[in-house]
Amino acid sequence: MQSRKQCCQICLLFSGIVLICIGASIIIFFEPVYEFVINYNLKFAPGKPAYDNWLRSPPVQTDYYFFNWTNAGNINASVKPEFSETGPYRFYEIKGKANVTWNENFVEYATTTTAFFDGKPSDRNLSDVITTINPVALSISYSTRFQNFWAKKLVSFGLSSKIQNISITKSVGELLYDGYDDPILGLLSKIMSAPKKGGFMFGRNGTAGLDGTYAMYYKNDEKFGTILRWNGESHMDYYKGNCNYIGGSAGEFLPLNRRRDRILLYSSDLCKTLVLNYVEDVTVKGVKGFKYSAEYGFDNGTEYPENSCFCTGECMPTGVFNVSSCRLGSPTMLSFPHFFNADPIYRDSVKGMRPNKTLHEFYMIVEPKAGIIMEVQAPMQVNMLLQPVSNIRLFQKVPKIVMPIFYVVHTAHLSDEIAEGLRFLQNLPDYGVYFLYSEVILGCIISAIGVCWIVLRHKSGGWSKKNKTTSIILPEQVPLNEKNTGIGWR
Missing domain, CATH: 1.20.58 (Methane Monooxygenase Hydroxylase; Chain G, domain 1)
Structure with a gap:
């Protein structure tokens, strides 16, 4: 015991x-x-959740909004083009990867985007009819603006023989993925390599590699998710100096331990590396995150002088980004929807623009510790520069205006499971x-x-020993029937 x-x-x-x-x-x-x-x-390797979601992403909500040109029949310097927004036309996009090749520190791949139309959120459908600028005719006119007199006359004759005005009226489905028959493209496809149909997204649905080949760093450190090369090159040749830099994330992975500084996103669609600056701390579904915004993502040097190297030829006022150099010479201009955060000159030259920060801001919310993207709103508006071109009959008397065509908004939200x-x-x-x-x-x-307990036991044991040495010894008891001669009985 x-x-x-x-x-x-x-x-x-x-x-x-x-x-x-x-x-x-x-x-x-x-x-x-x-x-x-x-x-x-977060390990990036086959069989891991991060890799599987990258190989085939969850569906991303993609809303298209078109600007219907309501007074297209009256185009001159004294009348402002008037537009009414029509949409949303909702698609869900699934991004996949093709031709994946592993290297020691990076993986090379091509992307493929498959879009599915969802007509449930609104009463809009792809048969809605939209009037907009003729992008084919405008691109041809723009590309010949510096040609000699006879070259322009030849182009002018060719355009006038095929079309009668500078606008087209097509369904939303035709303007996007289905495509439409265009008489100019039909003629060009017979004499050179050109698509037979028009359409802003024609031929892109489910086709791999249209936006080039990427090389992404996949080691899980401060460079995780960084694009090292695009089409085998670490720099573009569209602009001047540092503006040709290729770097930052492709928008799928970010390094761990984010700081309140900035995020770099590279997109071949934008033809540039987009800068998102830290704005504020926010909470999404009980998860703390950092919000980054591309408030001046399309600045040409007005707000940030270092962006002046993006100017190609004529430097435009801030808020509209000229991507003609990476669009085969097409006068394509990118901006935020309704010219949000752009110079007022763009909104003042047309009617119908209503910029709204809540709806049209490009932002990203990131969980800072794991670098997981919790929420994204990525809007981008496609515009085309309309300007007079001498000796091209259809375009020689038009005003110089950045014409809004449509804008697209990619949105992604944090699921309840991941939030938990x-x-x-x-x-x-x-x-x-x-x-x-x-x-x-x-x-x-x-x-x-x-x-x-040990101390008390020790003390208790000590008292027992002391009592044992001083205890009184009782005399031995002797039975009464035994006589003891040493004792006297009375």
């Missing part, structure tokens, strides 16, 4: 010491372990600290109990 009590006392004391040591050790090494857990779950995981991830350090300190305190309490 005595040895069992001693064993319990020693075990109690030892358990308390072990709890204290384990708690102190975990507190010291918690951060490396925490980083290891995050890196393990991110909330746990963000709260894990707090949970860990509470647990570990509780463990240390519990270890101290248990150790204290063990020590007190």
Whole structure:
């Protein structure tokens, strides 16, 4: 019985010491372990969730809005073009990867985008009719603006023999993925390599590699998700100097441990690396994140002088980005919807523009620790520059205006399942600290109990020994029937 009590006392004391040591050790090494857990779950390798979602992304909501040109029959310098917004025409896009090739630190791939129309959110359908500028005729006129007199006359005759005015009226489906028969393209396709149909997205649905080949760094460190090369090159040749830089993320992965600074996104559709600056801390579904905005993403040097190298030829006022150099000479101009955050000159030259920051801001919300993108609103408006071209009959008397055609908004939101995981991830350090300190305190309490028990036992054992040495020895009892001659009986 005595040895069992001693064993319990020693075990109690030892358990308390072990709890204290384990708690102190975990507190010291918690951060490396925490980083290891995050890196393990975000590991980019076949069979891992991060890789599988990259190989075939979840559907992304994509809304198209067209600007219907309501006074297209009256185009001259004294009449402003008037537009009415029509939409949304909702699609869901699934991005896939093709021709994936692994290297030591990066992976090369081509992308494919498959779009599915969803007519449920509104009463809009792809048979809606839209009037807009003729992009084929306008592009041909723009490309010949510096040609000699006879070359322009030849082009003018060719255009006038095929079309009668500079606008077209087509269905939304034709203007997007279905395509439409164009007499000019029909003629050009017979004498050169040209598409037989017009359409802003014609031939792109499900076709791999149309936006080039990417090389992405996949090691999970401060460069994770960075685009190293596009089409085998680390720089473009569309602009001047640093504006040809290819870098930043493709918008799918971001490095861990984000800071309140900026994010770089490279897009071949934008023909540039887009800069998103930190705006504020926000909370999405209980998850804390950083919001980044591309407020001046289409600045040409007015707001940020370093962007002046984006000017190709004529430098336009801020807010409209000239991508003609990477669009085969087509006078395509990009902006935010309704010329949001652009110079007022663009809105003042047309009617019907109503910019709205809530609807038209390009922003991204990121969970800073894991670098996971929680929410995205990525709007982009496609415009075309209409300007007079001498000796081209259809265009020689038109005003110089940036004509809005349509805009597209890609949106993605945090799912409840991922939000739950991110909330746990963000709260894990707090949970860990509470647990570990509780463990240390519990270890101290248990150790204290063990020590007190041993001390009390020691003291109790000492008193027993003292009493044993001073105890009174009772005389031996002798049975009455036995006589003892040494004792007198009375």
